[in-house]
Amino acid sequence: MKMLVVYTYPNHKSLNYAFSQQVMKGSKENANIKGIQMLDLYEEGFNPLLVFNEQKRRRDMHIDPELEKYRQQIKWADKLVFIYPIWWGRPPAMLLGYIDQMFASNFAYKDKKGLFPEGLLKGKSVVCISTMKGPTNYPMLWLNNAHKILMKKALFNFVGIKKVKFFEFGNMESPRGNHSKKLEKIYQYFQKIDK
Template sequence: MKLLVIYTYPNHKSLNYAFLQKVIKGSNENPNIKELQILDLYEENFNPLLVFNEQKRRRDMHTDPHIEKYRQQIKWADKIVFIYPIWWGRPPAMLLGYIDQLFASNFAYQDQKGLLPKGLLKGKSVICISTMKGPTHYPFLWLKNAHKMLMKRALFNFVGIKKVKFFEFGNMESPKGKQMKKLEKIDTYFQRLHH
């Protein structure tokens, strides 16, 4: 199994970074995970801004040479792990900018007759590890599950990825947030991951 981990947080002295370290540790102790790549979007200085003009057309985004290496990473991976905070009920703009560019027509999906396109990323799976200041059930109860709907239905299912696992960790700025327990949960999960 080949794992691509996409980390989106601007600070390495953070809880999000601690989750990244646990993903790496657990994966390195798992014989089922043969290869691991880490993409740190902030460290990479990834440019999340979309630019469309006479030279750069939206319909050509799937062949844009500036993001070819990121397309190759997605093609290479069996499983993609996203680590990010939930801000205003959704992932950070940096990650959404990556998604806007990488999950493009004729790379991630292909338009066809009917309601839904043909997903071109079938066979891959996704794990989303997200942190938030508010309580764990806030996105579900107050926002009607908007975060999961956005990531699973509007994005991953649309491009053919049916298997999506969520870890939504709330109260992460509270002294009673059980941060160590949640970090250990991620470590153990990745040690035991088998498909």
Template sequence: MNTLVIYTHPNHKSLSYAFLQEVIRGSKENGKIKEIKVLDLYEEGFDPVLVFNEHKRRRDMHSDPALAKYREQLIWADQIVLVYPIWWGRPPAMLMGYIDQMFASGFAYKDKGGLLPEGLLKGKSVVCVSSMKGPAHYPLLWLNNSHKALMRKALFNYVGIRKVKFFEFGSMESPRGKHAKKLQQVYRYFKTVSA
């Protein structure tokens, strides 16, 4: 199994970075994970801004040469892992900009003229590891589970990815946030995950 980890946080001293290290550590100890690649969007200098004009058209985004290496990474990956904080009830703008550009028509899905498209990324799995300041049940009780609905239904199911797992950790700025326990939980998962 090839694992692509997409890390989205500007600070390498953050809790998100600590979660990234546990994803990597667990994956390296998992005999079923053949290779792991990490894409740090901030360190990469990924440009999340969409530009459409007479030279760049939205319908051509699936073949934009500037995005070729990122498309190759997604094709290569059997498992896609997203590590990010939840800000304002959703992933950071940097990650959303990546999603806007990478999960384009003609690459991630194909319109068939009906209600739903054909997902072109079938057979892959996704794990979202996210943390937030608010309590763990905040997205469910106050936001109607919008974060998970956005990621699972509006994005991954749409492009054919059915296996989506969430680690959505709340109260992470509290000294009672049980950081060590949650970091260990992520490590154990990636040490044993098989697909």
């Protein structure tokens, strides 16, 4: 299994970064994982802004040479791991800008006759690790699971990815947030995962 970790948080002294390190540590101890790439969107200076004009057209985004490196990473990976905070009930703008550009028509999906397109990323799987200030059940109780619906149904299922695992960690700004227990859970998961 080959794994791409997409990390989206602007501070390496953060809990989100600690989660990314636990993912890497567990994965390196897992014989089922044959290769790991880490993409830190902030460190990379990834530009989340969409630009469409006479030179850059939306219909050509799947062949934009500036995004080729990132398309190759997605093609290479069997498993995509996203690490990010939940802000205002959804992932940060930096990650959404990456998604807008990378999950483009004719790369991630292809329009066809009928209601739904053909997903072109079939066979891949996803793990989403997210943190939030509020309680863990906040998205489910107050937002009707908007975060999971956005990521799983509106994005990943749409492009053919059916296996999506979520770790939503709440109370992360509280000293009673059980940080070490949650970090250990992520380490153990990636140390043992087999597909």
